[in-house]
Amino acid sequence: MARKLLLKNDHIAGINTLDVYQQHQGYEALKKALTMKSEDIVSEVQKSGLRGRGGAGFPTGMKWSFIAKPEGVPRYLVCNADESEPGTFKDRYLMEYHPHILIEGMIISCFALGANTGYIFIRGEYMFVLRKLEIALEEARKAGLLGKNILGSGFDCDIFVSPGAGAYICGEETALLEALEGKRGNPRMKPPFPAVKGLYQCPTVVNNVETLAAVVPILEMGGEEYAKIGIGKSTGTKLMSASGNINKPGVYEVEMGLTMQEFIYSDEYLGGIKNGKQLKACIPGGSSMPILPAYLVTKTINHEDRLLTYESINDGGFASGSMLGSGGFMIFDEDQCIVRNTWNLSRFYHHESCGQCSPCREGTGWLEKILYRIENGQAQMDDIDTLFKVQKGIDGNTICPLGEAAAWPVAAALRHFRDEFVWHVENPDLAQKQNYGLAKYAEMRPKPEPQPTN
Amino acid sequence: MSDTLKVTIDGQSIQVPMGTSILEAARMIGGKLVPPAMCYYKPLKGSGGKCRTCLVAVTQGSEKDPRPMPKLVPSCSTSVMDGMVVESAISERVTEARQSVTEFLLINHPLDCPVCDQAGECKLQDLSFEHGKSFTNYKEERRDNEPDDLGDKIKLNVNRCILCYRCVYAAEQLCGTRDHGVLYRGDHAEISTMIEKSLDSDFIGNVIDVCPVGALTDKTFRFRSRIWFTEQWNAHRSCDKCCGKVVLHKIDGQIARVSARKNEWDEVEEWICDTCRFDKKENEDWTIESKRVPKSKSVQTLNKYSDNSQSVYVKVEGLGSERPKELE
Amino acid sequence: MEKIKVNSSPPFSFNEENLLEAKRILAMYPEDRSKSALLRLLHIAQKQNNGFCSVGVMDYIADFLKIKPIEVYEVATFYTMYHLKPLGKHVFEFCQTATCATVGVEKIIDYTCNKLGIGIGETTHDGLFSIKTVECLGACGYAPMMQLGEDYVEHLTESKIDELIQNLRNQENG
Numbered sequence: 001m002a003r004k005l006l007l008k009n010d011h012i013a014g015i016n017t018l019d020v021y022q023q024h025q026g027y028e029a030l031k032k033a034l035t036m037k038s039e040d041i042v043s044e045v046q047k048s049g050l051r052g053r054g055g056a057g058f059p060t061g062m063k064w065s066f067i068a069k070p071e072g073v074p075r076y077l078v079c080n081a082d083e084s085e086p087g088t089f090k091d092r093y094l095m096e097y098h099p100h101i102l103i104e105g106m107i108i109s110c111f112a113l114g115a116n117t118g119y120i121f122i123r124g125e126y127m128f129v130l131r132k133l134e135i136a137l138e139e140a141r142k143a144g145l146l147g148k149n150i151l152g153s154g155f156d157c158d159i160f161v162s163p164g165a166g167a168y169i170c171g172e173e174t175a176l177l178e179a180l181e182g183k184r185g186n187p188r189m190k191p192p193f194p195a196v197k198g199l200y201q202c203p204t205v206v207n208n209v210e211t212l213a214a215v216v217p218i219l220e221m222g223g224e225e226y227a228k229i230g231i232g233k234s235t236g237t238k239l240m241s242a243s244g245n246i247n248k249p250g251v252y253e254v255e256m257g258l259t260m261q262e263f264i265y266s267d268e269y270l271g272g273i274k275n276g277k278q279l280k281a282c283i284p285g286g287s288s289m290p291i292l293p294a295y296l297v298t299k300t301i302n303h304e305d306r307l308l309t310y311e312s313i314n315d316g317g318f319a320s321g322s323m324l325g326s327g328g329f330m331i332f333d334e335d336q337c338i339v340r341n342t343w344n345l346s347r348f349y350h351h352e353s354c355g356q357c358s359p360c361r362e363g364t365g366w367l368e369k370i371l372y373r374i375e376n377g378q379a380q381m382d383d384i385d386t387l388f389k390v391q392k393g394i395d396g397n398t399i400c401p402l403g404e405a406a407a408w409p410v411a412a413a414l415r416h417f418r419d420e421f422v423w424h425v426e427n428p429d430l431a432q433k434q435n436y437g438l439a440k441y442a443e444m445r446p447k448p449e450p451q452p453t454n
Numbered sequence: 455m456s457d458t459l460k461v462t463i464d465g466q467s468i469q470v471p472m473g474t475s476i477l478e479a480a481r482m483i484g485g486k487l488v489p490p491a492m493c494y495y496k497p498l499k500g501s502g503g504k505c506r507t508c509l510v511a512v513t514q515g516s517e518k519d520p521r522p523m524p525k526l527v528p529s530c531s532t533s534v535m536d537g538m539v540v541e542s543a544i545s546e547r548v549t550e551a552r553q554s555v556t557e558f559l560l561i562n563h564p565l566d567c568p569v570c571d572q573a574g575e576c577k578l579q580d581l582s583f584e585h586g587k588s589f590t591n592y593k594e595e596r597r598d599n600e601p602d603d604l605g606d607k608i609k610l611n612v613n614r615c616i617l618c619y620r621c622v623y624a625a626e627q628l629c630g631t632r633d634h635g636v637l638y639r640g641d642h643a644e645i646s647t648m649i650e651k652s653l654d655s656d657f658i659g660n661v662i663d664v665c666p667v668g669a670l671t672d673k674t675f676r677f678r679s680r681i682w683f684t685e686q687w688n689a690h691r692s693c694d695k696c697c698g699k700v701v702l703h704k705i706d707g708q709i710a711r712v713s714a715r716k717n718e719w720d721e722v723e724e725w726i727c728d729t730c731r732f733d734k735k736e737n738e739d740w741t742i743e744s745k746r747v748p749k750s751k752s753v754q755t756l757n758k759y760s761d762n763s764q765s766v767y768v769k770v771e772g773l774g775s776e777r778p779k780e781l782e
Numbered sequence: 783m784e785k786i787k788v789n790s791s792p793p794f795s796f797n798e799e800n801l802l803e804a805k806r807i808l809a810m811y812p813e814d815r816s817k818s819a820l821l822r823l824l825h826i827a828q829k830q831n832n833g834f835c836s837v838g839v840m841d842y843i844a845d846f847l848k849i850k851p852i853e854v855y856e857v858a859t860f861y862t863m864y865h866l867k868p869l870g871k872h873v874f875e876f877c878q879t880a881t882c883a884t885v886g887v888e889k890i891i892d893y894t895c896n897k898l899g900i901g902i903g904e905t906t907h908d909g910l911f912s913i914k915t916v917e918c919l920g921a922c923g924y925a926p927m928m929q930l931g932e933d934y935v936e937h938l939t940e941s942k943i944d945e946l947i948q949n950l951r952n953q954e955n956g
Contacts, residue, residue, distance in 0.1 A: 086880035086918040119810075124825065124863045125919050127932045160810040165821045165861030167639075168917070182820035182847075184639070184860040189503040189531045200815055243881040243922035250923045287880050287918075330881055330922070341884070348879045348917050354860075355617060355636075355643035357504050362558035365641045369594040386591040393554030396525045397506050635852045637859040648855040649837060 002268075003229065005217035005237050006094065006101060006210070007253045016132065018139040021100040027145060029219035033108040034153040041112035045215060047223030049235035054080055054171070054208030055286060055326040056401075057310050066195040067113055068203040075115040076204040078180065079106060079212055081122040081129075082164055082171040086287035086348060087328025090239035091209035093251040095122070095129050098213070099136035103159060105212040107145065108219060110157045113205055117158055120209075121176050124165040133161050168352035172400045173206040175354065186356045187400035208326075210239050230256030234309035238327055245333035247271035260284075260306040261298040264331065277333040280438050281417075284313050285325025287345050288405030290412030291338070292322050294442035302447055318412070334438035338420050339431075342413040343371035349406035360403045363394040367410055374421060377428025384421050388414055417441070459536040460517075463487050463510075464544045476529035476540055477508055481719065487542045490552070490581050492559070492666050493618035494530035496721050501623050502530035505616065506555045507581060511548050514539035526551055549585075556586040562597040562641065563667075564613045572668030574681040577720065578616065597641065604634060605652030607673050607732050608662060612644045615669035621645060621661035628725055629655035645669065656695050659731040663714045663722050674732055675703070675711035684710060686748065689740040695727035701746055709735045718749040791837035796846075800826050804846070816847050820857055823847070824864055833873065835864040862916065870905040870912035872950050875929040879918035887926035890938050891915065897947065910954060911947070 004010070014020040021027070033041055046061030067075060079102070083091040095102060106118045122130050137159055140146045148156050167185045169175045174188035177199050198204020214236060218226045227235045234256040243249045246264070248271040254263065263269045264279070273279050282297045283289055300306050301320035306313065313324045332341065350364040370387050373379040391407040391414075398404070414421065419439070424431045458469040461479050464487040470479045478496075480488045489510055494502035502508075508530050512523040517537025526548060529540070542548060560582060567573045602610040617636065622645070625632040633654070634647045647653070653661075662670050684703035691698045703711040712731045714722040734740065796804055804823055811818040823843050828835045835858055844851040858864045865873075876882075876891050891913070895901055898911050905912040921927045924936035935946065 083920050084918060087922050089920045089923055092920055123920065124821070124861065125929060127825070128934070162810070162818065163822050163825065165825065165857075166863035166916075167861050179821065180818060181815070182817035182857065183853075184636070184856050189528070191533075200812065241923060243925060244884050249925075328922070330884070332884060336884060341880075344878075344880060344883050350640065351917050353640040355638075355640040357506050358555055358558045358616065359506055361617065361641050361643070362561055366558075366561060366592065366594065382591065383593075389554075389591070393551070393558065397509060397551050397555065399503060399506075632850060632852055635856045637855055639860045648852065648859070 002253075002255050002258070003237065004253045005226075005229075006098070006213050006239060007251075010097070016097055016099055016136065018100060018136065018143060025220070026100055027104055029216045030104050030107055030145070031151060033111055033219050034151060034155060038112045038114060041108065041219070044223035045112070045218055048214075048218045048226040049223075049230075049233060050211065050214055050218060050226070051233070051235075051310065052208055053210035053214065053238065053326070055085060055288075057324065060207065060211055063195070063207070064109075064113060064205060066193070067205055068196045069114065070203070074117065074200075074202050075113055076199045076202055077106060077110045077113055077115045077118040077212075078173075078176065078199060078204055078206045079118065079120040079209055080171065080173060080176055080206050081120050081126070081209045082168075082176060083126075083209070083326075084123055084168040084171050084352075085326045085328050086345070087243060087283060087330045088241045088286050088326045089243075090241045090251045090327060092126060092129055093241075094209055094213055094239065095126075095133055099133050100140070101213045101216050102133075102209055103136060103140055103145075105215040106159055107150065107157055108215050109205070109207070109212055110159075111155055115205075116156050117160075119180060119199070120159065120161045121170070121180050122161055122163055123170070124163045127163065130161050130163055137161070167354075168348075169354045169400070169402055172402065175400065176206060177204065184354070186354050187402075189399065231307065231309050232311060234311060234324075238308065238324070240308070240327045240329050242270050242329045242331070244331035245274045245277060245336070246331045247274050254308055256307075256309050258308045259298070260308065263308060263329075264298065270331070273331065273333050275333075277335065278438055278442055279331065280334045280336055280441055281332040281338060283322070283328070283330040283332075283409075285323045286328030287330070287348065288401075288408055289325045289328075290318055290322040290408050291341075291416065292412075293416045294438075295444050296320055296416075299444070301445075303444070318408075319415070322412070335435055337375075337435045338413055338417040339371065339375050339424050339436075342410060343368065343375045345409045346371050346406065349402065353402060353406070357399045357403075359394045359397045360399075360406065363390055363403075364406045366390050367394075367406065371410075374424050375431075377424070377431055379425050379428075381422070381425050384414070384418070384425065387421075459534050459538075461534045461538045461540065463540045464542050470534055474534050476510055476512075476527075476532050476534055476538075479534050480529065480540075480542060487544075489529045489542055490577075490585060491530055491719075492577055492581060492616060493620065495618075495620050495623070495664055496719070497725075498620055498623040498664065499627060501618075501620055503528050505559070505618055507552055507559075507585070509548060509551050509555070511541040511545045512538060513541055552585040553587050556582050557590055557592075559616050560586065561590065561592045561594075562613070563616075564596065564598075566614075569677075570614065570668040571671045571676060571681070572614075572665075575720075576668060577666035578614075599644070602646075603652075603673070604647065604661075604670070605654065605658070607659065607728070608653065609671045609673050609676060610645060611669050611671070612646075614667045615645055616667055617643055617645075618666055620664040620666070621670055624661050624664050625653070625655070625658060628657040628660055629653075631655060656727045656729070657725060659728040660714065660722065660725050662731075663716070666720075672711055672713075672731075674735070678710045679703075679705050686746040688715065688743040688746045690743065691730065691734065691740050693727060693730055696730060697724040697726065698730060699724055700726050700730055700740075702740060702742075707737070709737060709740075715746075716748070716750065720750045791841075794827065794831055794836065794838040794842045796827065796842075797830060800830055817849055817853070820847060820849075820854065821861070824854070824858060828864060832868070832871070833865055834868040835866055869914075871910050871954075872930060873912045873914055875914045875916045875919075877917070877919045877921070877925070877927055877929075878915045881922035882918075882925040882927060885925045887938070890926050890940065890943065893940050894943050897943065910950070 009015045050060045051057040164170045170179045170185040175185040179185045194204040240252045265272045279294045283291045300315040314321045346368040350368040353360045353364045355361040391410040394403045395407040420436045489508035492505035509526040510529045514520045516535035599612045604610045637646045687702045689702045714726045807819045827839045840854040844854045926938045927936040
C-alpha cells in the first residue's frame with residue numbers, strides 16, 4: 001500500500017469538520033510551526049524539495065524566499081484554487097473533503113511569509129465548495145485558529161475565500177490577482193513579479209491548493225523526511241486527477257516515482273482501460289501538456305519505464321515526452337479521434353483567451369477554425385501546415401502561458417498523430433462516419449540510435 | 455555603481471539611464487533597429503506589452519548574468535540591464551515572430567484601407583509593409599461588426615481595432631472619467647461604452663490621436679480628403695483648457711482637421727482639448743506658425759502630392775536611403 | 783455587439799438578506815479595496831435577479847462599490863458566469879470539454895435538447911429550462927456532467943436527465 005500524506009484520513013467520516021480533523025492530529029503541525037522561527041519553516045519547505053503542484057513545478061521554498069519584505073507594507077498569501085485546466089479536479093476534492101488541511105497549511109505558510117491575510121481564490125463554478133470552505137474557516141475562527149493572537153502566539157492571521165466567475169485565465173497567477181482586485185482577468189506584464197508587487201501592489205505569494213496543503217505533512221515529518229519520498233527532484237506525493245476511458249476515474253494520491261504501467265493498469269489505481277479496449281493516447285498533466293501516443297506512455301523512447309515524476313514524464317523533451325503539469329491525467333482509448341480531441345481543446349483555449357495580446361487573441365481562434373474544418377471534412381492539405389505555423393506563431397510570443405497552453409496540444413498532436421490528420425483531409429466523407437482507430441500508435445518502435453558524444 | 459547602463463542593440467552600443475526600456479534605448483540609437491510599437495505609447499502610463507510587435511531577442515541578459523533570455527521579450531516593457539545584448543532587426547527569430555504577429559493583427563482586420571480615413575498615417579499599414587508578409591493562409595471568415603459612434607464627433611470602427619488599449623488609458627488619464635472600455639474577451643473583445651452614450655469630456659478627442667489604426671476617427675474630417683493631400687501647418691491659439699498648440703490640416707486653404715502635434719514616433723507632444731480640435735475650424739481662430747513637416751516617417755512626410763508651390767521639400771534623415779525590405 | 787439602451791432595465795437593489803451578506807463580504811478586503819468584492823457581489827445580485835445580470839444590476843453594484851459603471855461592464859462581460867440575457871429558471875450548463883466529450887456528453891446534450899424541444903442557448907416556452915454549453919467545469923473524473931444552479935450533476939445518463947426534468951417540473955407544480 002502506497003504512502004499517503006494529504007489523503008491519509010480519506011476514509012474517516014467527518015474529516016471535513018474541525019473536531020474530527022483535530023482528533024486525527026489536525027492543527028498539530030500549526031502548533032509546532034508557531035514555536036519555530038519563520039525562516040526555519042521556509043528552510044524546511046526548501047529541504048522538502050516541494051514543487052508547485054499547480055502545473056509549473058517551480059520549487060515552493062525558492063518562491064517563498066523571493067518575497068520582498070519592505071517595512072510597513074503588508075504581505076499576502078493567495079491560494080490558487082481556480083483549478084480550471086481541463087482534466088484537473090484534485091483541488092476541488094481536497095477542499096471539499098479536507099478543507100482543514102488547506103487552512104492549516106495556509107496559516108503555517110502565512111506565518112512563514114509574515115503575511116497576516118490569506119485569500120483563497122476559487123473558481124466561480126465551485127460555489128458549493130466555497131460554502132464548505134467558509135464553514136470550515138468559521139469553525140477555525142471560533143476555535144482561535146484564525147484571527148488575533150492565534151493560539152496565544154501573538155500572530156494574527158485571517159483567511160477569506162473570493163470567487164472567480166468563469167475564466168480559465170484566472171489560473172495564471174497575475175490574472176488571478178487582477179480578478180481578486182475585482183478586475184478583468186488580464187495577466188500582468190512580468191516583471192514586477194508578485195513576490196515584489198502582487199495583490200494591491202504588495203509582496204504576494206501565490207500557491208496552488210495542493211502545494212499549500214503539502215506544507216502540513218512537511219512540517220509534521222520534517223523537510224528531509226518528506227524529500228526521501230519520491231525520486232530525485234520529484235519529492236513527496238502528488239494528487240493525480242484521472243479521467244477518460246478508464247475503469248476507475250477519480251483523484252489518487254501517488255508517491256512520486258510510481259510507474260505509469262502500474263498507475264494505469266493496476267486495480268489499486270485506474271484499473272485499466274474501460275471495456276477491455278486498448279490505450280491510444282494519454283495526456284498526463286492537464287490539457288495544455290503534450291499528448292503522448294500509447295507507445296510512449298508506459299515506456300520512454302529508450303524503452304525505459306516511464307514514471308510519475310516531473311523528470312521521467314519529460315524524458316525525451318517534447319519530441320517524445322510530455323509534462324506532469326497539474327496531474328490532470330486523461331486517457332483515450334482506441335475509439336477516440338485525436339483530431340476531434342485537438343479541436344475540442346483548441347475551442348476551449350479560443351474561448352478562454354483573455355484577448356489582451358494579439359498572438360493568443362487571434363491565433364487561438366484561427367487554430368480552432370482550421371481544426372474544425374479538418375474534423376468536418378472541409379480542409380485541404382495545406383491547412384495542416386498552416387496549423388503548424390499558427391501554433392508556432394503563438395508559442396513563446398504571448399504575455400502569459402495560455403499561449404503555450406493553446407499551442408502545445410496542437411503541436412504535439414501533429415507531431416505524433418500527423419497521419420490521422422492527413423487521413424481526415426484525404427477522406428473527408430469517411431472521416432465523418434468512422435474513426436481512424438488505433439493504427440500503429442501502440443506499437444513499440446526501435447530505440448533511437450545513441451547520439452555520438454564527442 | 456555608475457548611473458548609466460550600457461546596452462548593445464544589433465551591434466550598436468549606447469549608455470542609458472537606469473529604468474530605460476529596450477525600446478526607448480533603441481529609439482535613442484535610431485534607424486532600422488527600432489522595434490515597431492503598436493500599443494506602447496510613451497505619454498500614456500501603463501501602455502505597452504500587449505501587441506507583441508516589439509519583441510526582441512536578449513542574447514545576453516547583463517554583464518553580471520550573461521545568460522540569454524529563453525523567450526523573446528517585449529522591448530517596450532523590458533528594462534535595460536547593464537551589459538545587456540539585444541538583437542532586433544538582425545535576428546531571424548525576431549523577424550519571424552514579428553511576421554507572425556503582424557499576420558495575427560491582420561487576419562481579422564477588414565483591409566478597407568481605400569475607404570479608411572487613417573490610410574497614410576496608419577501604423578498598421580506601416581507595420582505590415584515593413585514587417586509583414588505578402589500573403590496569408592487565412593481562409594476563415596473575418597470579424598464583421600457594424601461601425602459605431604462614440605458621441606457625435608468620434609467614429610468607432612471596431613473591426614479595425616487592434617485592442618492596443620491606448621484609448622482606454624487616454625480616457626482614464628486625461629479625462630478624469632471613463633465611459634468606454636474593453637468589453638467581452640478573447641477575439642470578441644471590443645472597445646465599447648456598452649450603453650449608448652456619448653463620451654463627454656473636454657479631452658476625449660485625444661483618443662483619435664492615440665489610436666494607431668482607423669478604429670477611432672474624427673467625424674468632422676470623415677471622407678474629406680486623403681491625409682497626404684492636406685497641407686499641414688503648426689498653429690496656436692490661446693486656450694484656457696489646453697496648450698492650444700496644434701497642427702492644422704488644410705484643404706484649399708480651409709481648415710479640414712485639427713490634431714495634436716506628434717513627435718517622430720507619432721506620439722502626441724502635448725494634449726489638446728476638444729474645443730480646439732473640433733470647434734475651431736476657421737482660419738481666424740488660429741495664429742499660424744509655420745509649415746509643418748511631420749516628424750514621423752510616412753507618406754505625408756514629403757507632402758509631395760501637394761501642388762502648393764510653397765511646399766517645402768525636406769529630406770528626412772533615414773528615409774530614402776533606407777528602403778523597406780523586398781516583399782517575399 | 784448590440785448596444786443596450788440605458789432606460790430599458792428596471793432598477794435593482796439588494797434585499798435585506800443580501801445587503802447583510804454584501805457587508806460581510808466587503809469586510810474581507812482592505813477598506814480602500816472594496817472593488818475586490820465586485821465578482822462576488824455580482825454573483826449575489828444576479829442570483830437575486832433570477833439569474834440575469836441586467837444593466838440595472840450592474841449599475842447598482844457600481845454605485846454600491848462607488849466605482850464607474852464601465853468598470854462593472856468590463857468585468858461582467860469578461861466572465862462567462864454572468865448572464866447578460868435572461869435565461870430560464872433552471873439552466874442546464876453542460877460541460878463540453880476534453881473528458882466530458884471523450885465519454886459522450888454530446889449524446890446527452892442532444893437527448894436533452896430533443897426532450898425539451900429546444901436548441902443550445904435556447905429557453906423553453908414556459909421559461910422553465912435553458913440549455914447552455916460551457917467549457918471545463920473541473921469535474922472530469924465524474925464526466926459527463928453539468929452545472930445546475932450552484933450544484934454539479936455528475937455521471938449523467940439519459941435516465942438521470944429524465945428524472946431530473948421530472949423532479950424540477952413536479953417542484954414547480956407542487
